[in-house]
Amino acid sequence: MSDDDARLDEVAAELLILPPARFTAARNERAAEAGGAVGRRVAKLRKPTVAAWAVNLLVRDGQLGEAVELSRALHEAQDDRDAAELARLGRQRRQLVSALARRAAELASAAGTPLSSAMADAVEKSVNAAIVDETAAAAILTGRLVAAVDLAALDGDALASSVAGSLPAALPTPPPRDDLAARRARKAAERAVREAERARAGAEREQASVEKKLDAARERADRAHERVDALRADLARAEDDAAEADAVVDRREGERAAAADAVHAARRAVERAEAQRDDGGDG
Template sequence: MADTGDEGVVEQAVADAARRLYAVPLADFVASRKALATEVKAAAGPAASKAVLALRKPTLPAWAMNLVPRGDSSALADLVGLGARMRAAQSRLDTATLTSVRGERDAALTAYVEAVAGAADGEGASLSAAAREEVRASAIAALADESASDALASGQLTRALSYSGFGEVDLSGAVGVTSSGSVVSVLPGGAILSGTSTEEAGEADDEEADDGDELTEEELARAVAEAKEAKARARAREKEQRRAATELAEAQAEMSAAQASLDEAEKAARAARRAVVDAQSRLDAARATVAAVDAEDG
């Protein structure tokens, strides 16, 4: 049995094992991990074996997402490329570009979710609506954060990702990592699936947008003001929606009360009609009796 203290050898052995492990069917993960740990122990020592055993089993959505970089990754490539462009635009407060790609963003998210669901179907698994939402949340996180994009492209996610709307995406426990904290395996192409690295894509986008010219102070101030105005409008719309929802709920409650009153009134009217019919019947009977008595007296 090998007993190497070479950290590079250990990490390479773990990376190779992880590349194989995260490609196996989900049901075979635990058994495959154990077998690979034994194999790695003989080749690179107990430290490597222990690291392989520590690799987490992915959730179903994560496993399904790991299939995409290993198959038809065009949807992932589009998502990665779009994310690089959006982050570059965000860094220079280019609200016009961010607004113009909304349709492309929605299409890219939908295409990626369908690609993941299709890959899962191809392996005999089916993603629930909740699982699809986790996939979509992971794609949104990849658009917002470069590290999340790399994790999505690595093919070794262990759980879905999420983005809170600010800051970096929390990747703790979300992707297989080495003892040094680096991703243990990056598939060929990885974060460069589109043929352009994230940094290069950002630079290319900068050149297309302003031919290398930086924003003037006036343009920057205008962009910030526009962003604030957009945020204020969004808040106003949200407030208006809440008010409308409250008014709708009140109107529905009033309608329900009115309907209940109407039902009671109709019930009372039916009872009154029955009482009238009964009274008429009694009156007719009384008249018949009187007529009979008059006939006998006559």
């Protein structure tokens, strides 16, 4: 690899962990700083998809190391035709992929760009590719992805076009695995699985708690609505009673006015009768 290639790889790795919204401005700035042939190559770097950027964050966070180690153990089990070990590692692989995909989503959210469901699915496919295929793992572990990797769609130069800068041919050949190293790798993978299972159990407990609280809230809301309906019915009856009482008051006030008029007329009649009586007595 030439010095220019190495420099391009270094700059690309630094740029491709920046939030995608900042990539273009930062790339142009770094291209101007580098100048010359390297600068021109930097200026041509593609902006990463959000999923590719999240996987780059996962690589920088060091979370793919155990996944790659599990991949090697899986290949060993395949080579040895160990069906029981292969089944166990397959379960661990699926659990580890899910845990690492969640970790990538956490890193992306912490960096200010939450993943959509489509992007989260692309991240999970890329992590799975790193575990299943050593060539894909070598590309992904550069931390220079510009596009997510999907083994189902991997053909031709698709892998090369998914990586900025140089593309490693394969993972470095690991030193011979002794029993201690194998046990350590297995324990690391099992620890990751346990952590994923604990996270899943915690999430399930939280979901159950939320469901229970939701049921209680719905029940309280139903009772409140029933009380509101009852109060509205009581209010309607009370309004009818009040209107009827007002009508009775109006009638009674009319009766009182008529009675007052009758009393007044009777008094006048009494006064006239007394006056006539007095006049008669004097004659």
